[in-house]
Amino acid sequence: MTAGTSPIRPYGDTTGDGMVQLSFTLPMPHSKVAEGAAVQLATKMGMDPALVAHAKQMGEDYTFFVVYGRVNHVVDPGQVEIVERDYPVLTPKEANAAIKRSLRRRLVVVGACIGTDAHTVGIDAILNIKGFAGEKGLEYYRELKVVNLGAQVSVPQLVERAREEGADAVLVSQVVTQRDAHLLNTREMSAAFREAYSPEKRPLLIVGGPRFDEATAGQLGVDRVFTRGTTPGDVASYLVHRLAGPAPARKAS
Amino acid sequence: MARVTTRPAPAKGKLGLDPVTVRQARSLARKVGRPIVRMAQQHTTVSVERATLRLAGLEGADAEGTPWVNRLVDVVRSDVGLEHGVALPVWDALRRAEGADLRELAEKASAGSVTFRLPEGQDAKRARTSAGKAVGAGIKRIDARRKERERLMARIGDAPTTPWIYLIVATGDIYEDIPQAQAAAREGADVIAVIRSTGQSLLDFVPEGPTREGFAGTYATQENFRLMRAALDETSKELGRYVRLTNYASGLCMPEIAALAGLERLDMMLNDSMYGILFRDINPVRTFVDQRFSRQIHARAGIIINTGEDNYLTTADAVEAAHTVTTSQLLNEYFGKEAGLEDWQLGLGHAFEIDPDIPDSFRLELAHAMLARDLFPDAPLKWMPPTRHMTGDVFRGYLLDGFFNLVGALTSQGILLVGMMTEAVVTPWLSDRDLALQNVRYVMNAAGNLREDFRPEPDGFIARRARQVLAETIELLEQIADEPGRAPLLEAIADGTFGLMKRPADQGRGLEGVAEKARGYWNPASELLEAGR
Numbered sequence: 001m002t003a004g005t006s007p008i009r010p011y012g013d014t015t016g017d018g019m020v021q022l023s024f025t026l027p028m029p030h031s032k033v034a035e036g037a038a039v040q041l042a043t044k045m046g047m048d049p050a051l052v053a054h055a056k057q058m059g060e061d062y063t064f065f066v067v068y069g070r071v072n073h074v075v076d077p078g079q080v081e082i083v084e085r086d087y088p089v090l091t092p093k094e095a096n097a098a099i100k101r102s103l104r105r106r107l108v109v110v111g112a113c114i115g116t117d118a119h120t121v122g123i124d125a126i127l128n129i130k131g132f133a134g135e136k137g138l139e140y141y142r143e144l145k146v147v148n149l150g151a152q153v154s155v156p157q158l159v160e161r162a163r164e165e166g167a168d169a170v171l172v173s174q175v176v177t178q179r180d181a182h183l184l185n186t187r188e189m190s191a192a193f194r195e196a197y198s199p200e201k202r203p204l205l206i207v208g209g210p211r212f213d214e215a216t217a218g219q220l221g222v223d224r225v226f227t228r229g230t231t232p233g234d235v236a237s238y239l240v241h242r243l244a245g246p247a248p249a250r251k252a253s
Numbered sequence: 254m255a256r257v258t259t260r261p262a263p264a265k266g267k268l269g270l271d272p273v274t275v276r277q278a279r280s281l282a283r284k285v286g287r288p289i290v291r292m293a294q295q296h297t298t299v300s301v302e303r304a305t306l307r308l309a310g311l312e313g314a315d316a317e318g319t320p321w322v323n324r325l326v327d328v329v330r331s332d333v334g335l336e337h338g339v340a341l342p343v344w345d346a347l348r349r350a351e352g353a354d355l356r357e358l359a360e361k362a363s364a365g366s367v368t369f370r371l372p373e374g375q376d377a378k379r380a381r382t383s384a385g386k387a388v389g390a391g392i393k394r395i396d397a398r399r400k401e402r403e404r405l406m407a408r409i410g411d412a413p414t415t416p417w418i419y420l421i422v423a424t425g426d427i428y429e430d431i432p433q434a435q436a437a438a439r440e441g442a443d444v445i446a447v448i449r450s451t452g453q454s455l456l457d458f459v460p461e462g463p464t465r466e467g468f469a470g471t472y473a474t475q476e477n478f479r480l481m482r483a484a485l486d487e488t489s490k491e492l493g494r495y496v497r498l499t500n501y502a503s504g505l506c507m508p509e510i511a512a513l514a515g516l517e518r519l520d521m522m523l524n525d526s527m528y529g530i531l532f533r534d535i536n537p538v539r540t541f542v543d544q545r546f547s548r549q550i551h552a553r554a555g556i557i558i559n560t561g562e563d564n565y566l567t568t569a570d571a572v573e574a575a576h577t578v579t580t581s582q583l584l585n586e587y588f589g590k591e592a593g594l595e596d597w598q599l600g601l602g603h604a605f606e607i608d609p610d611i612p613d614s615f616r617l618e619l620a621h622a623m624l625a626r627d628l629f630p631d632a633p634l635k636w637m638p639p640t641r642h643m644t645g646d647v648f649r650g651y652l653l654d655g656f657f658n659l660v661g662a663l664t665s666q667g668i669l670l671v672g673m674m675t676e677a678v679v680t681p682w683l684s685d686r687d688l689a690l691q692n693v694r695y696v697m698n699a700a701g702n703l704r705e706d707f708r709p710e711p712d713g714f715i716a717r718r719a720r721q722v723l724a725e726t727i728e729l730l731e732q733i734a735d736e737p738g739r740a741p742l743l744e745a746i747a748d749g750t751f752g753l754m755k756r757p758a759d760q761g762r763g764l765e766g767v768a769e770k771a772r773g774y775w776n777p778a779s780e781l782l783e784a785g786r
Binding site for chain 2: 023024025056058059062064119120121124125128129130132134136139140148150
């Protein structure tokens with residue numbers, strides 16, 4: 001029997017016992033009926049027998065339950081499909097180490113909200129050291145030099161600052177989607193960078209915002225689109241993957 | 254100039270800290286802080302000026318949602334500059350009957366039909382008198398709100414025990430926040446904090462009206478303040494204890510939000526001296542100027558500030574960076590007192606963020622917390638729960654929160670932000686909050702008085718560690734004081750002494766909103782706030 005390929009049940013203290021624990025709240029005061037309702041829920045979730053180990057009323061209208069029981073479900077790891085990300089997620093430490101190793105200088109990131117979009121929530125969540133979703137922003141990475149231009153930056157300004165700073169990557173955030181402003185602005189931006197830079201010198205172009213489709217990077221002329229739920233770690237890992245990956249050590253520079 | 258403050262020799266506390274060393278740390282903080290205060294006195298900002306207009310009663314926003322205070326200050330600034338303050342040009346225009354009141358003046362000004370001038374002679378004198386009256390009325394309202402709080406506390410009763418239990422609500426919708434806050438108060442919260450929408454700190458205006466949408470929090474607006482305070486007043490009466498309300502005076506609109514908090518009787522405000530600079534990249538000069546004005550308001554309004562030292566430990570190692578917390582506490586104390594705050598108003602922050610896998614982590618936490626307690630015996634102290642090492646393993650997290658509560662009990666924390674075992678998993682569920690409060694109650698009930706019996710060995714691990722952190726603090730303050738220039742602290746911030754961030758004084762957000770005061774600068778609010786001390 002190879003672990004990870006044949007069907008299995010949860011493990012309490014005996015192989016195949018199927019034991020699980022569960023906790024939840026029902027919106028009703030504690031009573032025998034409430035406990036019965038808790039058992040009913042557990043049974044519907046596949047637990048049989050289900051034992052209410054703990055029930056406690058909270059306030060006037062809610063009861064918290066802890067239920068133990070055996071589930072009749074079987075899981076088959078052989079049937080699990082996972083979508084692999086095309087780059088590994090790195091910790092800040094790993095990202096810093098990779099940049100130091102392969103670039104031997106700090107990686108320069110220039111970020112902005114372009115057009116009339118004044119919503120810096122997205123770019124700030126990714127860049128500000130404060131970060132997002134419990135992850136620190138890119139400013140936290142010692143080996144990243146972050147230049148956050150803020151909101152309402154024009155495309156020519158962005159190109160100019162990217163040049164001045166010697167940007168390795170340009171991050172653009174777009175929240176406002178009225179009349180497809182986010183798509184138009186992004187195309188204008190990518191066209192301007194293509195015009196201003198030769199292909200081998202052009203910084204990596206990354207755009208992000210809640211209404212983008214990740215599959216449209218090609219159409220928009222950018223290297224990568226990030227959408228809702230992206231964390232700073234995702235972006236940093238991608239930057240490392242593309243710009244400081246385990247590339248050949250010899251580099252013409 | 255060098256006002257000698259004779260403070261009583263600090264109570265020796267449990268660690269037996271050397272009073273000479275403690276005095277040295279304080280005088281270094283003063284040395285580092287004083288040039289910053291001088292710089293703050295020499296500058297004004299758009300937000301300080303807008304706060305002044307808010308105190309004079311200018312509320313509301315135009316059709317696009319831009320507050321009238323922003324509109325008016327922008328026009329005055331483009332006509333006569335910001336360096337004289339807006340009070341004289343604005344009340345001069347009112348006296349010239351350019352508008353019946355501030356609101357009409359703001360409307361006309363933004364339509365381009367008013368030209369402002371800097372009045373002179375008798376005109377200036379008259380403008381001063383009317384401005385002083387109008388702004389004075391706002392300060393009086395703040396005074397009345399403070400008295401009202403004192404009266405309510407006397408009549409209804411205050412929180413019966415310390416630490417005060419601090420719980421957070423954050424739905425984004427003020428009308429959802431209200432029942433949640435009331436429920437949290439009924440469950441035992443002594444303090445309700447309404448988390449702000451992500452990014453509000455970077456808005457250079459205060460949104461208007463009740464708001465129903467936010468990113469991971471609810472906008473701080475005057476109307477939201479009013480609605481929540483009114484709801485909690487009801488609940489306070491029902492529960493027989495006054496439930497405090499907290500919000501954030503931070504970011505680009507610190508002075509205005511402080512003014513609104515005073516006007517709407519908020520009770521505590523998050524208000525750190527350097528947080529915005531380091532973590533939000535707000536210009537250092539802007540921050541220090543805004544911070545001083547906002548703290549003067551808080552002092553007047555009887556508001557307790559909460560400082561943000563916990564943030565240092567979320568980015569740096571909590572053992573290595575322990576002295577940066579103490580350093581920041583000393584600076585926050587200096588800046589706070591300079592602005593008129595009293596000890597009981599200084600909710601200096603610190604946090605339980607040491608990696609639980611390192612040996613003696615609990616003893617180290619206890620040493621750090623005791624150091625804060627002994628250094629600031631009369632400050633309430635705000636004790637922040639673990640976040641960095643909450644992994645999603647809710648069972649382990651629950652234990653960690655228990656140890657956090659135990660340190661809180663042993664060191665008489667004034668304000669305890671309740672740790673949630675589901676930190677890093679979900680925004681707290683009803684059951685998470687209930688379990689978290691059981692955790693706090695168990696620890697306080699079981700060990701709340703343990704501090705009476707507990708005194709660390711004079712030369713044991715805890716006492717030595719506390720002395721070491723204090724020594725490192727002094728070293729850091731000396732290093733800052735040795736920086737070049739007129740304001741060494743600004744140099745230190747610029748070269749990355751705090752956190753990991755380098756924040757030069759000529760960069761960062763909000764710099765364009767700063768002006769050096771001209772010779773004839775006048776602000777009736779500052780005058781009243783300074784005089785009232």
